[in-house]
Amino acid sequence: MRFSDFGAxxxxxxxxxxxxxxxxxxxxxxxxxxxxxxxxxxHISPVNDLWRRQLTEILAEEGKMERMLANxxxxxxxxxxxxxxxxxxxxxxxxxLGPENVAITNGSQTAFYLLFNMLTGAYGRxxxxxxxxxxxxLMPEYIGYADQTMSPDNFIACRxxxxxxxxxxxxxxxxxxxxxERLAASASGGERICAICVSRPTNPSGNVLTDQEMxxxxxxxxxxxxxxxxxxAYGIPFPHIIFDDVIDGSAQPLWNExxxxxxxxxxxxxxxxxxxxxxARPEIVxxxxxxxxxxxxxxxxxxxxxxxxxxxxxxxLEVARKTIMPFYRERAEHAxxxxxxxxxxxxxxxxxxxxxxxFVWLWMEGLPISSRELYERLKKRGxxxxxxxxxxxxxxxxxxxxxxxxxxxxxxxxxxxxxEEGLKIIADEVLRAYG
Amino acid sequence: MRFSDFGAxxxxxxxxxxxxxxxxxxxxxxxxxxxxxxxxxxHISPVNDLWRRQLTEILAEEGKMERMLANxxxxxxxxxxxxxxxxxxxxxxxxxLGPENVAITNGSQTAFYLLFNMLTGAYGRxxxxxxxxxxxxLMPEYIGYADQTMSPDNFIACRxxxxxxxxxxxxxxxxxxxxxERLAASASGGERICAICVSRPTNPSGNVLTDQEMxxxxxxxxxxxxxxxxxxAYGIPFPHIIFDDVIDGSAQPLWNExxxxxxxxxxxxxxxxxxxxxxARPEIVxxxxxxxxxxxxxxxxxxxxxxxxxxxxxxxLEVARKTIMPFYRERAEHAxxxxxxxxxxxxxxxxxxxxxxxFVWLWMEGLPISSRELYERLKKRGxxxxxxxxxxxxxxxxxxxxxxxxxxxxxxxxxxxxxEEGLKIIADEVLRAYG
Numbered sequence: 001m002r003f004s005d006f007g008a009x010x011x012x013x014x015x016x017x018x019x020x021x022x023x024x025x026x027x028x029x030x031x032x033x034x035x036x037x038x039x040x041x042x043h044i045s046p047v048n049d050l051w052r053r054q055l056t057e058i059l060a061e062e063g064k065m066e067r068m069l070a071n072x073x074x075x076x077x078x079x080x081x082x083x084x085x086x087x088x089x090x091x092x093x094x095x096x097l098g099p100e101n102v103a104i105t106n107g108s109q110t111a112f113y114l115l116f117n118m119l120t121g122a123y124g125r126x127x128x129x130x131x132x133x134x135x136x137x138l139m140p141e142y143i144g145y146a147d148q149t150m151s152p153d154n155f156i157a158c159r160x161x162x163x164x165x166x167x168x169x170x171x172x173x174x175x176x177x178x179x180x181e182r183l184a185a186s187a188s189g190g191e192r193i194c195a196i197c198v199s200r201p202t203n204p205s206g207n208v209l210t211d212q213e214m215x216x217x218x219x220x221x222x223x224x225x226x227x228x229x230x231x232x233a234y235g236i237p238f239p240h241i242i243f244d245d246v247i248d249g250s251a252q253p254l255w256n257e258x259x260x261x262x263x264x265x266x267x268x269x270x271x272x273x274x275x276x277x278x279x280a281r282p283e284i285v286x287x288x289x290x291x292x293x294x295x296x297x298x299x300x301x302x303x304x305x306x307x308x309x310x311x312x313x314x315x316x317l318e319v320a321r322k323t324i325m326p327f328y329r330e331r332a333e334h335a336x337x338x339x340x341x342x343x344x345x346x347x348x349x350x351x352x353x354x355x356x357x358x359f360v361w362l363w364m365e366g367l368p369i370s371s372r373e374l375y376e377r378l379k380k381r382g383x384x385x386x387x388x389x390x391x392x393x394x395x396x397x398x399x400x401x402x403x404x405x406x407x408x409x410x411x412x413x414x415x416x417x418x419x420e421e422g423l424k425i426i427a428d429e430v431l432r433a434y435g
Numbered sequence: 436m437r438f439s440d441f442g443a444x445x446x447x448x449x450x451x452x453x454x455x456x457x458x459x460x461x462x463x464x465x466x467x468x469x470x471x472x473x474x475x476x477x478h479i480s481p482v483n484d485l486w487r488r489q490l491t492e493i494l495a496e497e498g499k500m501e502r503m504l505a506n507x508x509x510x511x512x513x514x515x516x517x518x519x520x521x522x523x524x525x526x527x528x529x530x531x532l533g534p535e536n537v538a539i540t541n542g543s544q545t546a547f548y549l550l551f552n553m554l555t556g557a558y559g560r561x562x563x564x565x566x567x568x569x570x571x572x573l574m575p576e577y578i579g580y581a582d583q584t585m586s587p588d589n590f591i592a593c594r595x596x597x598x599x600x601x602x603x604x605x606x607x608x609x610x611x612x613x614x615x616e617r618l619a620a621s622a623s624g625g626e627r628i629c630a631i632c633v634s635r636p637t638n639p640s641g642n643v644l645t646d647q648e649m650x651x652x653x654x655x656x657x658x659x660x661x662x663x664x665x666x667x668a669y670g671i672p673f674p675h676i677i678f679d680d681v682i683d684g685s686a687q688p689l690w691n692e693x694x695x696x697x698x699x700x701x702x703x704x705x706x707x708x709x710x711x712x713x714x715a716r717p718e719i720v721x722x723x724x725x726x727x728x729x730x731x732x733x734x735x736x737x738x739x740x741x742x743x744x745x746x747x748x749x750x751x752l753e754v755a756r757k758t759i760m761p762f763y764r765e766r767a768e769h770a771x772x773x774x775x776x777x778x779x780x781x782x783x784x785x786x787x788x789x790x791x792x793x794f795v796w797l798w799m800e801g802l803p804i805s806s807r808e809l810y811e812r813l814k815k816r817g818x819x820x821x822x823x824x825x826x827x828x829x830x831x832x833x834x835x836x837x838x839x840x841x842x843x844x845x846x847x848x849x850x851x852x853x854x855e856e857g858l859k860i861i862a863d864e865v866l867r868a869y870g
Binding site for chain 2: 001002003004005006007010011012013014017038039040041043048051052055056059065066068069070071072073075106107109110113114117118119120121122123124128131132144147148150194227266269270271272273274283284286287288289290291293294295296297298299300301302306
């Protein structure tokens with residue numbers, strides 16, 4: 001049987017699938033593995049207790065379980081869930097969202113697939129036939145975007161500026177000069193940029209763009225008449241995995257008609273329900289809902305049913321701020337302490353300041369082997385991480401940049417003993433690699 | 436903002452979305468509506484009781500709810516669910532499926548989107564550059580396929596032969612002569628057919644292809660070296676909405692390495708969980724899983740958790756045969772009785788024999804208005820149905836066939852009083868249309 005071009009692109013080898021295969025096989029191999037690779041959120045007991053309470057209440061209320069499981073949702077999502085969400089966001093941030101501003105999808109990965117492809121690629125019906133490309137201002141970026149567009153050429157990406165915050169601590173910044181050059185080139189007939197996209201906090205680096213940086217991105221996007229797509233899966237107001245005391249200044253969510261704000265129920269602890277949320281202007285919400293009907297028919301209902309009451313009374317925000325955020329904050333601090341203990345001071349290792357997300361991002365300057373090779377060696381010793389290579393995509397320039405092969409993404413949200421044991425082995429293997 | 440070609444195709448107006456919009460607005464309009472339009476399964480009390488028991492058991496088992504909600508599923512699906520399913524199918528039908536033969540997706544609509552696009556369209560990397568097209572042997576077919584491919588030209592469809600079973604009863608048959616002509620034309624350099632696809636039972640007509648017809652389709656598919664895709668969402672062994680005493684002969688599921696068998700948990704009463712199942716050769720399962728990782732990252736877990744124990748002990752099959760099937764059988768009989776009572780005997784109306792599915796398919800020969808117009812008139816009188824036009828796609832020839840504008844799809848699974856009231860209004864409006 002032969003696959004079409006679509007089959008070759010989406011059904012073929014991809015970074016994320018290779019890695020997941022690899023992890024699956026490693027797990028099946030019988031060797032106990034320290035799983036610091038994937039993006040699974042931690043199991044936080046008080047949060048799981050909350051889902052248990054919600055499910056119990058759903059079972060207790062006449063007919064509610066039946067409506068949750070036995071009815072097709074609409075392609076836009078539950079009207080009552082959308083109303084509860086918009087009312088909460090309006091109350092909290094002074095926005096004026098209506099139901100026409102929210103589309104639910106089966107996970108935010110699906111929403112990004114739809115959105116990226118609705119914007120990029122060929123514009124056969126337009127007077128400007130240059131293919132559209134998404135511009136990522138701050139590499140490294142989320143691995144899951146890398147293979148989502150119909151053509152691998154549909155991305156443009158900028159290297160970050162690297163600020164040294166100490167011997168073993170650094171932070172990425174957007175190179176706004178380079179960014180604006182790219183946008184100007186697009187405006188004057190070069191490769192056409194059709195949107196700017198950032199994750200905030202950033203998976204993988206844990207960087208949190210400041211309000212100031214977001215405002216600048218927003219202004220640039222509007223000046224160059226492209227939407228600004230913001231992936232807020234780890235952000236505010238939920239799951240609120242932004243460490244307010246660590247970042248420079250505040251990090252409030254920003255929204256206006258030119259911004260598409262992606263949110264998710266995964267990192268509040270409901271990845272199994274696959275619930276993505278896109279907040280955008282009505283034109284985009286309508287297009288996403290239509291595409292969702294064709295691709296998915298309807299949305300999953302369980303996440304919406306579990307969370308709606310907590311949006312209505314606002315208690316989800318309290319859970320996020322008072323339980324989820326402090327939990328990760330403590331785990332992140334612990335991971336940073338372990339790094340300092342187990343990594344030799346005289347090696348040129350550095351971690352990105354963990355301002356949010358579930359990950360510590362390790363950079364080993366001048367690492368004599370690629371991070372992919374380091375990943376393989378670690379796997380043999382029972383530690384699973386994700387090599388940094390996969391998070392630098394969208395520009396051939398990035399592959400030539402040594403930095404892109406000197407990093408690892410490490411999920412710090414697991415059991416502290418597992419993180420500690422894993423980091424010891426990573427330190428030992430890194431030491432060997434430097435020789 | 437401008438949408439790309441992808442945006443124009445998938446984010447633009449489609450039959451299914453227009454209709455759902457329409458229904459949503461009709462509902463919001465405050466007029467009480469008799470909802471005979473959508474595909475929602477009936478709420479069957481003993482089946483809902485079963486989900487209630489399963490959920491309660493999940494809550495009672497230490498850590499199980501946490502695994503269900505708080506863990507990412509793999510892009511292929513839960514290994515233990517897949518094992519339970521393959522063991523059941525092997526035991527029941529003597530197949531020899533392994534875990535490599537099953538891919539789970541977020542609903543079977545998503546699976547069909549992936550599969551159709553992995554097969555159709557451009558084959559840039561192939562020596563045969565003719566775009567691939569899916570061949571539907573028996574129109575009318577499921578409305579949800581119509582807009583799923585990257586190009587609207589990606590389908591080829593055959594008119595059915597119509598057998599008269601009585602004054603007001605008919606049945607469609609595959610025109611095997613026309614079908615084979617199409618396949619032969621493809622083999623000799625005409626439009627390239629890359630797969631054959633049928634639903635069984637057929638949504639919308641309620642037709643059930645016989646084992647003999649399936650065997651012939653299977654032989655043709657293998658002779659012309661294309662896969663046979665079978666949508667078994669209403670079929671055997673679950674939900675078993677096939678009325679064994681109505682069809683001509685038996686209807687056992689058929690599977691071999693050349694068949695892709697689509698199944699679903701929706702029609703056993705779990706549409707809100709979005710769980711699709713594809714049974715296929717490992718090459719296709721692997722490609723579907725990879726594409727699923729890129730588009731959806733992971734699968735929903737709730738449906739798999741609820742159903743796995745019932746696959747393991749086989750009780751799902753008993754529920755399907757002894758509860759779900761008789762429930763629909765009785766409702767279908769009731770609907771047919773009502774038709775005979777409320778439709779004037781001297782009008783040229785005819786219903787397709789309801790051999791399975793949730794729908795009665797009404798054909799009004801020589802109807803002076805289009806079924807779309809009839810749909811509009813019915814909506815004004817508080818009855819929602821789906822006009823037949825939408826189920827004839829994939830061939831310009833079909834749009835010219837008057838039959839394609841003379842039919843309605845009616846969901847008979849609702850409350851019998853609602854069905855009765857709705858059918859009375861339909862009969863009255865049809866009578867007026869004939870004048």
